[in-house]
Amino acid sequence: DAGVIQSPRHEVTEMGQEVTLRCKPISGHNSLFWYRQTMMRGLELLIYFNNNVPIDDSGMPEDRFSAKMPNASFSTLKIQPSEPRDSAVYFCASSSGQFTGELFFGEGSRLTVL
């Protein structure tokens, strides 16, 4: 079975540019999570969707960040404009709707903003 698929795996961009990260969750999963990992701050939850609806976006750093889930098989995380402090690895994870505590993570998108 295909796992969670993220793209791009690596992105290098210049400050001020728009960045779009993409995620395809596991088929049949109806919860989707975006996490950010940095050395300084560890693993932070940015936003959580359930049935394509954002449930908790309290972790989104600021208005420069936005996330959408137009359907059950696709989500995007957009940063506009990007800043060097946004450099991090961004993970998407999905899970079934039932509580199991088991999240399935993608391989991550490593973003470098110069």
Next chain:
Amino acid sequence: AQSVAQPEDQVNVAEGNPLTVKCTYSVSGNPYLFWYVQYPNRGLQFLLKYITGDNLVKGSYGFEAEFNKSQTSFHLKKPSALVSDSALYFCAVRGPLNAGNMLTFGGGTRLMVKP
């Protein structure tokens, strides 16, 4: 608010020796606790969980964890470490009630197993 703490940034152990990676938690209500592992350049993988029942929980790759309510701890253990166990380990707690599978992760502990 719920939280987990991993007091050690790194744990070093020799291959074949037992290992322990520590985790303490703070939650209101029943604790739902988890361990995940991250290998280099990969996403996190689920190892094991405590929901209810026996305080000793067994998981993947020979790992187990001991839930201790009085000490609010959930330490990860393995009787005999392998070099291939070297990775980053995260303890996690479930988010607020009705938050589905939303988890709050600790800062992570790097496990180094030396031959």
